[in-house]
Amino acid sequence: MAWYIAKRLFYAALILLGVSFITYLLLFLIPADPARQIAGRSATPEVVANIRHQLGLDLPFYEQYLRYLWQLLHGDLGRSYVQRSQVSDLMAARIGPTLQLMAAGIGLELLIGISLGLVAAIKRNSGLDRALMAFSFIGVSSPHFIAAMLALYFFAVKLGWFPLGGYGGIEHLMLPAITLGVLGSGWYSRMVRSSMIEVLHQDFIRTARAKGLTRVRVLLRHVLPNAIIPVIPMIGIDIGIFMSGLVVVESVFGWPGLGQLAWQAIQQVDIPIIVGVTTLSAVAIVLGNLVADLAVLLVDPRIDVKNS
Amino acid sequence: MNSSKPPRNAPVLAVERLSIDISHGTGSAQRVVDDLSFNLQAGRTLCIAGESGSGKSLSSLAIMGLLPKVAQLPSGAILYQDRDLLGLPDRQMSRLRGRDIAMIFQEPMTSLNPLMSVGKQLEETIRRHKLDEGGGATRRAREILEAVRMPHVEKRLRQYPHELSGGMRQRVMIAMAMVCRPKVLIADEPTTALDVTIQAQILELMRELQQELGTALLMITHDMGVVAEMADDVVVMNRGVVEEQAGARELFSAPRSDYTRKLLAAVPRLGTAPELASQAQRPRVLEVGDLNVRFPVQRQSPFAKATEVHAVEGVSFALGAGETLGLVGESGCGKSTTGKAMMNMLAYSGSVKLDGRELNGLKGGALKAIRREIQMIFQDPFAALNQRKTVGELIGEPLLVHGLADSAGRRRRVAELLEQVGLSAAAAARYPHQFSGGQRQRICIARALSLEPRVIIADEPVSALDVSVQAQVLALMKSLQDRLGLSYLFISHDMAVVEQVCHRVAVMYCGQIVEIGSCQQVLHNPQHPYTRRLLSAVPMPDVDHKRDFRALLQASEVPDPIKPRGHQPPPLEYLEPQAGHFVARTEEGSLSLY
Numbered sequence: 022m023a024w025y026i027a028k029r030l031f032y033a034a035l036i037l038l039g040v041s042f043i044t045y046l047l048l049f050l051i052p053a054d055p056a057r058q059i060a061g062r063s064a065t066p067e068v069v070a071n072i073r074h075q076l077g078l079d080l081p082f083y084e085q086y087l088r089y090l091w092q093l094l095h096g097d098l099g100r101s102y103v104q105r106s107q108v109s110d111l112m113a114a115r116i117g118p119t120l121q122l123m124a125a126g127i128g129l130e131l132l133i134g135i136s137l138g139l140v141a142a143i144k145r146n147s148g149l150d151r152a153l154m155a156f157s158f159i160g161v162s163s164p165h166f167i168a169a170m171l172a173l174y175f176f177a178v179k180l181g182w183f184p185l186g187g188y189g190g191i192e193h194l195m196l197p198a199i200t201l202g203v204l205g206s207g208w209y210s211r212m213v214r215s216s217m218i219e220v221l222h223q224d225f226i227r228t229a230r231a232k233g234l235t236r237v238r239v240l241l242r243h244v245l246p247n248a249i250i251p252v253i254p255m256i257g258i259d260i261g262i263f264m265s266g267l268v269v270v271e272s273v274f275g276w277p278g279l280g281q282l283a284w285q286a287i288q289q290v291d292i293p294i295i296v297g298v299t300t301l302s303a304v305a306i307v308l309g310n311l312v313a314d315l316a317v318l319l320v321d322p323r324i325d326v327k328n329s
Numbered sequence: 330m331n332s333s334k335p336p337r338n339a340p341v342l343a344v345e346r347l348s349i350d351i352s353h354g355t356g357s358a359q360r361v362v363d364d365l366s367f368n369l370q371a372g373r374t375l376c377i378a379g380e381s382g383s384g385k386s387l388s389s390l391a392i393m394g395l396l397p398k399v400a401q402l403p404s405g406a407i408l409y410q411d412r413d414l415l416g417l418p419d420r421q422m423s424r425l426r427g428r429d430i431a432m433i434f435q436e437p438m439t440s441l442n443p444l445m446s447v448g449k450q451l452e453e454t455i456r457r458h459k460l461d462e463g464g465g466a467t468r469r470a471r472e473i474l475e476a477v478r479m480p481h482v483e484k485r486l487r488q489y490p491h492e493l494s495g496g497m498r499q500r501v502m503i504a505m506a507m508v509c510r511p512k513v514l515i516a517d518e519p520t521t522a523l524d525v526t527i528q529a530q531i532l533e534l535m536r537e538l539q540q541e542l543g544t545a546l547l548m549i550t551h552d553m554g555v556v557a558e559m560a561d562d563v564v565v566m567n568r569g570v571v572e573e574q575a576g577a578r579e580l581f582s583a584p585r586s587d588y589t590r591k592l593l594a595a596v597p598r599l600g601t602a603p604e605l606a607s608q609a610q611r612p613r614v615l616e617v618g619d620l621n622v623r624f625p626v627q628r629q630s631p632f633a634k635a636t637e638v639h640a641v642e643g644v645s646f647a648l649g650a651g652e653t654l655g656l657v658g659e660s661g662c663g664k665s666t667t668g669k670a671m672m673n674m675l676a677y678s679g680s681v682k683l684d685g686r687e688l689n690g691l692k693g694g695a696l697k698a699i700r701r702e703i704q705m706i707f708q709d710p711f712a713a714l715n716q717r718k719t720v721g722e723l724i725g726e727p728l729l730v731h732g733l734a735d736s737a738g739r740r741r742r743v744a745e746l747l748e749q750v751g752l753s754a755a756a757a758a759r760y761p762h763q764f765s766g767g768q769r770q771r772i773c774i775a776r777a778l779s780l781e782p783r784v785i786i787a788d789e790p791v792s793a794l795d796v797s798v799q800a801q802v803l804a805l806m807k808s809l810q811d812r813l814g815l816s817y818l819f820i821s822h823d824m825a826v827v828e829q830v831c832h833r834v835a836v837m838y839c840g841q842i843v844e845i846g847s848c849q850q851v852l853h854n855p856q857h858p859y860t861r862r863l864l865s866a867v868p869m870p871d872v873d874h875k876r877d878f879r880a881l882l883q884a885s886e887v888p889d890p891i892k893p894r895g896h897q898p899p900p901l902e903y904l905e906p907q908a909g910h911f912v913a914r915t916e917e918g919s920l921s922l923y
Contacts, residue, residue: 225439231395
């Protein structure tokens with residue numbers, strides 16, 4: 022077990038190294054020039070060159086990247102070009118709200134996805150099943166920025182059920198979390214539905230019924246745990262997809278989280294922040310996958326670590 | 330074993346004029362059970378016997394109220410304690426299930442929830458029927474596992490189903506069914522998926538529990554040996570219709586219906602097959618010497634010791650021209666692995682010689698050429714044929730692969746082969762799903778024959794078939810042997826079948842051959858304790874030869890086949906009590922071989 026985790030952590034480090042390299046390379050290649058952005062429209066070429074030299078942007082790519090890695094090893098994510106403070110400080114101030122929204126969003130995704138999948142599987146091939154699957158299909162395929170703005174317009178502006186964005190208590194959290202939850206639940210409901218149907222046909226479900234268990238008990242104690250196993254690794258994979266939605270939804274709802282920070286940084290070509298947020302997202306995805314894989318080990322006694 | 334049975338009296342459960350339809354969506358329905366009636370009596374066993382598609386399993390599910398949604402019940406009643414179970418709402422029915430009427434299923438490997446420990450699954454039944462609460466439920470679970478003679482009960486309660494063997498899982502299933510002391514126990518092919526010695530243990534266990542608790546037992550089976558062993562009364566079903574209903578003795582001694590007579594005639598009986606002429610004088614086609622197959626076990630960490638599974642260990646035998654050698658043994662003994670190694674389908678050490686040519690280490694073109702000489706037939710004719718190709722393409726494919734005939738030539742040869750295996754040449758244009766199991770196995774045989782091989786390795790070729798079909802396929806294999814001079818390596822777990830078709834028999838246990846000799850020598854005068862144990866477990870389709878399985882009931886420990894890499898077990902020493910009859914030397918009375 023310890024060996025398995027050690028191996029997985031080593032692979033995780035390799036993945037993170039690759040992610041940071043690719044991000045850095047992409048930002049190096051884009052035509053936008055951060056030095057010109059900082060200096061402003063009226064700056065002379067000397068001023069721009071001066072800024073470029075100060076930021077180390079005149080160095081060759083590999084030197085910039087190695088310097089960044091070296092600082093990263095010391096826990097230093099660099100300074101923001103625009104906001105003139107440590108990237109780590111900026112991110113630390115915003116990680117709390119983001120974690121809140123993530124927890125609520127992923128929680129709702131699972132809650133909505135699993136219950137819809139469960140209902141659809143029980144009522145399979147009925148009108149309700151088809152309606153639920155159509156709903157999940159719409160959720161999966163609608164773009165976040167449109168859905169978020171529609172939700173804001175209807176539920177906050179027209180109906181006034183929720184505040185018009187911003188950060189605060191539970192009422193501020195609800196609408197962005199529900200938006201993320203509904204949009205992300207489609208994958209889960211489809212997956213839970215098909216895996217439930219498969220489990221319902223297994224021999225041990227017939228055994229459970231033959232024992233005299235009630236329908237509800239058979240569903241909750243025998244079908245659902247078995248159907249949920251393929252969903253767990255999916256949560257790890259989903260964190261990445263979820264993050265991209267988070268950037269948009271946080272910006273639309275004015276939620277002061279990492280997504281909003283990244284959104285602003287992208288507009289201002291504030292490279293240290295973009296790289297910092299990307300690296301942190303990569304860490305979250307890799308850790309999420311590791312935790313999901315370990316969770317499956319706990320749920321399913323058949324999986325033997327030595328064969329994975 | 331013929332203890333006195335309680336006399337016939339009022340039935341515990343009565344099935345009256347039951348019919349079951351399966352609807353095919355568009356209003357049309359197919360009758361799968363028609364007008365079935367029988368009574369179950371306390372302490373007595375009723376067997377429903379029949380081949381696949383006879384409706385026997387659906388009838389048992391109807392009693393449990395667990396029929397699939399597509400099944401409808403146009404008429405009939407199932408009376409239990411003055412109530413018609415068919416009219417009972419599911420809520421009330423679920424209270425009877427497991428408490429009054431319990432069921433055991435065919436497939437122990439998949440019939441238990443893989444995520445719940447054995448103890449939890451047992452306690453669940455106990456709690457559901459309010460037999461006991463809390464610690465009392467755990468105590469009851471322990472008691473019932475002891476009652477089914479489960480070794481190491483404390484450990485088993487905490488184990489998960491995948492950690493138990495098939496026989497042990499079936500014991501758990503029986504324990505789960507019997508824990509509420511039901512009035513009626515339904516067992517649907519409870520031993521079909523198990524080895525003969527395990528089957529004997531399970532049957533004995535069910536007999537003992539029945540006598541102790543006075544349960545009415547309804548047993549569904551296709552195996553007339555099991556029927557003779559267990560039944561007091563028998564219902565023979567064929568395509569949903571009752572062919573005959575009689576006491577067990579009456580049925581076996583004077584069957585009234587034609588179908589029963591045909592069924593009984595088709596059942597191979599151990600000890601009745603005529604002795605086949607010895608082929609010992611014929612030239613040897615195939616020689617296997619010191620065959621070893623080992624599979625590496627993946628290490629848990631780089632510091633752990635490297636280990637290997639010893640699947641086949643020092644196996645040697647020879648196969649003569651026109652001879653059939655039976656390779657028998659229980660699951661996991663290495664008989665199929667031996668067959669695959671001979672086909673060069675996995676890495677092995679030792680030598681396999683065909684007409685003196687060494688096959689070990691052959692690659693590419695040389696290996697392909699040798700495959701023309703050795704072909705294989707598999708157990709499951711449903712899985713062995715590609716559903717998307719026509720029968721003509723399937724049988725012609727080996728000719729195509731080996732570049733032996735152009736398309737007109739292939740068509741001619743396919744037609745010839747189909748007629749050889751008893752199918753019409755027109756079958757070539759059809760697809761595998763349009764054929765029955767027996768016909769598909771004929772197609773597999775035709776495919777194996779297409780390259781005119783000298784040796785055919787048949788891995789359980791008739792195990793998946795009904796007895797009447799089984800007899801036809803065996804007869805076909807035999808006539809092909811006579812005509813074409815084929816040699817068969819016949820891998821099987823069924824002693825009675827082996828006795829019918831084999832000239833010589835080799836018995837495998839834990840990867841080694843423990844006894845080899847002529848059919849007569851090995852099956853009628855077994856010398857090795859394992860062979861004796863195996864033979865004593867085979868149920869006989871004869872009510873006057875009920876067997877006493879009690880000696881087999883204690884599960885025996887099989888030696889662990891996983892050894893450190895490079896481990897060399899001492900080679901077996903063989904004694905030769907008669908010419909051509911070799912028996913592995915053992916310590917007195919023990920089965921352990923290493």
